[in-house]
Amino acid sequence: MKKNILITGGAGFIGSHLTRLFVTKYPECHIVNLDKLTYAGNLENLRDIEHAPNYTFVKGDIENMEQVRSLFAQYQFDGVLHCAAESHVDRSISDPLAFVKTNVLGTVTVLTVAKDAWKDNFDGKLFYHISTDEVYGSLGAEGFFTEETSYDPRSPYSASKASSDHFVRAFYHTYHLPVIISNCSNNYGPYHFPEKLIPLCIHNIINNKPLPIYGKGENVRDWLFVEDHVSAIDTIFHQGKIGETYNIGGHNEWKNIDIIRELCRQMDVKLDREKDTSAKLITFVKDRAGHDLRYAIDATKLSKELGWKPSLQFEEGLSKTIDWYLQNEDWLNDVTSGNYQKYYEKMYGDR
Ligand code: NAD
Ligand code: DAU
DSSP states (O other): OOOEEEEETTTSHHHHHHHHHHHHHOTTSEEEEEEOOOTTOOGGGGGGGTTOTTEEEEEOOTTOHHHHHHHHHHHOOSEEEEOOOOOOHHHHHHOHHHHIIIIIIIHHHHHHHHHHHHTTOOTTOEEEEEEEGGGGOOBOSSOOBOTTSOOOOOSHHHHHHHHHHHHHHHHHHHHOOOEEEEEEOEEESTTOOTTSHHHHHHHHHHTTOOEEEETTSOOEEEEEEHHHHHHHHHHHHHHOOTTOEEEEOOSOEEEHHHHHHHHHHHHHHHTTOOTTTGGGGEEEEOOOTTOOOBOOBOOHHHHHHHOOOOOOOHHHHHHHHHHHHHHTHHHHHHHHHTHHHHHHHHHHTTO
């Protein structure tokens, strides 16, 4: 059992679920969450565990080598769960360099520090890199991404994640740094930032605003409940083989237009609105540049070798997600108004 674990990006969507799982499930481990608190990082996501005795939050930047080195010196980490990233494809189209900085330079910085800190004895150490299925590119109507699928990233976001994956493998082959990579499909669930399709549409339905569907809404994504993603990471972190890659997915493909229709249907019932009220908000808008048509994950290796399976059916996961947003409208309003960022500026200033 690893005793001291660094989670990067633990205040983000997936990172906060991962941090909560490790802090509560492994009280004997000390979890340090290093997060820059960009627009996507929000300490409200971790309010329920912030005082846990085995949890420490550190505001900081994965690109800051000195800071990362001093954290390794202070906590003598046995494991790293590297989650921090710029994660939104549309933002990568308007500002690719920000993605190179965080996703490539930041990853290589943390890899370098881990290699230097652990170089005398790699036993029991693990650098776990959390990545995406988008590195494999875009599928046609048929087929699935396996761990053997060639990389073919097509957006600045996926190119930066593919590059970070290559560096992780390069550190394994060149320096024997113990690494594992997982590539997951689209996540959804509580604390999802409302710039992404599902929480954006939940927010807009609540506020009777248009639901912007890119192109004809024909693009297909393979959706996985976020708690299932972090349970897969937990399984792989503890039972996966060093140097291996694992694909994570839910065998749950939906066209964007169909998922939004299902969301509208469920929200009309929950908001006690007349049938088809929300669907009237659907608005087809200009397509995303270079929009990947279809992602679909083959997670056979993970289920066969490590016995992991998703726990939730999609309709149930979507219902739980909508309920969470309806019960946490303050969170949604703070995030959309940027209130929490003003608070951080006051609390942390430039630190
Ligand atoms: P997110 O955007 O919600 O959170 C990213 C977190 O990283 C934020 O807390 C942010 O403050 C932090 N961060 C950003 N730059 C940083 C820096 N320089 N130093 C320290 N912290 C920094 O992202 P997410 O959706 O939770 O994704 C997390 C990881 O999972 C990413 O690596 C992403 O590529 C991967 N992933 C996401 C999905 C998905 O559907 N969201 C699917 C597969 C893989
Ligand atoms: O596949 C995993 C990836 O899933 C992760 O690596 C990314 O970090 C994560 O953001 C997600 O990427 P997508 O681009 O698939 O997610 P997004 O929610 O931005 O878009 C989902 C689909 O919906 C996509 O086909 C684009 C479309 N879309 C999105 C938005 C924001 C719309 O039609 N309208 C919108 O307003």
